[in-house]
Amino acid sequence: MAVSAEREPEIRTLPPEVVAGNLRRIHILRDLALAMVAVLTLVGATGLLGVRAGSEAVSTNGYDLQLRYPWITRGGLSADFDFRVTRPGGFGGTQLTIACSKEYLTMFNIQRVFPTPIRETSDQSHLYWTFEPPPSDILDVAFTTETAESLRDIGVHDAEVQVLAGGTRIARIPLRTAVVP
Secondary structure (H helix, E strand, O other): OOOOOOOOOOOOOOOHHHHHHHHHHHHHHHHHHHHHHHHHHHHHHOOOOOOEEEEEEEEEOOEEEEEEEEEEEEOOOEOOEEEEEEOOOOOOOOOEEEEEEHHHHOOEEEEEEEOOOOEEEEOOOEEEEEEOOOOOOEEEEEEEEEEOOOHHHOEEEEEEEEEEEOOEEEEEEEEEEEEEO
């Protein structure tokens, strides 16, 4: 006894001319979307979408200044600042102050400043941290921060860091940070 296999009729909800024309376009769009997901996954896996540090250096009035800061960051991630002020022969008892744009710093949650400043003040545009002169030729200051998780911070932000010795500005360093989603 032979068993006959009957095919069920194909049921379509669109007319054949519409299906044939759109099917190719749908497949192309699907393939492009999958390729974009694959590229983003590969870029993310290589770390290219993560935090990047920038650095600036300036030499003026006998002081050498180096600043390492978050150049590219994301909300919720660690974004530290490191300052190094060097003066051959020492600081001669002169207190040093680091100032930064107040508006710029609203993007960060400052968790720790080391060494602990002897004074913290602010005015309408800047925050100031004053430090005792170190016993050596070098003052290293580290700010441990985390980028705030706010959608309003996404974008590119410019700032100004100033270093003052005994109340006199010895250097101004512009910097730029991009916060990405």
